[in-house]
Amino acid sequence: MTAHPESDTPAKPARERSTRQFQAVRDELARSGDFRSAQDIHAALRASGATVGLATVYRALQSLVDSGAADILRTAGGEAVYRECGDTHHHHLVCRSCGRAVEVQGPAVERWADDVADRHGFTDVSHTVELFGVCGQCQRQQQ
Amino acid sequence: MTAHPESDTPAKPARERSTRQFQAVRDELARSGDFRSAQDIHAALRASGATVGLATVYRALQSLVDSGAADILRTAGGEAVYRECGDTHHHHLVCRSCGRAVEVQGPAVERWADDVADRHGFTDVSHTVELFGVCGQCQRQQQ
């Protein structure tokens, strides 16, 4: 649990050659716009005919996160999920049963987060807000 | 990522015997009041002379989470961390640098979450809200 401050600015080339595989990962992530696990992306690419190694997917995603082009988040199951980090910041309402995700905007939450952080003297604040529930359709099926 | 609906209400005994090991885990968790990883707790118990297996620590923590006595959270590193959870539902503002966590209450967020879920026809809603930032102390050290 010891997060280290980035004391150095390593001369990290951060990807200098653009390759088919890297593009494929980036595209796949952008296509859905939703949170996707590395394994998921890897499977999708394989299914669509692209030949990409799992390690490469991880490396590409890592690279995207490093460069700020993607967001990373951990699911309750311990999987890392990635999302293209566009300009619009939003959250998700995910159905526990069918997995469908609804995109939600929460100006109220944004404001609250900033306010709380400020009050405690924290800066450079980011936040994670995810809602889980059962959607109407699944409720009916379960009843 | 396919969450299955709990079609049954398994007669989960949820711990019927109180044992020294279980108490030890609960106590250790309560002692610090902060987020602790299973491995961390295991090491601490071993260090203090208690003989507790790692699997037992995991089982005890799982049990505490199931019964609502503990909160579980994933670190950026993918480790699961646990914290004693009182009756009050609250969130955390965690320092990215030193790991210190501040407990925050967010009635505004609770209301917003319920509202959003309701508007989309979702029921049985839970939510995850975590704030990350750099605390004042760490800011000064880094400058």
Added chain:
DNA sequence: GTCACTGCAAACATTTTGCATGCTA
């Protein structure tokens, strides 16, 4: 032609599970 990127597989870390034994009620 060089060297970064890729792919495979092995290594790793964390968490879960199977099974024989111990201990609580």
Added chain:
DNA sequence: TAGCATGCAAAATGTTTGCAGTGAC
């Protein structure tokens, strides 16, 4: 005494890394 909880070790899962080969520039 009966049966849940424990402990060990093996398995499972998700992710990272080493290294030789390939392809972009």
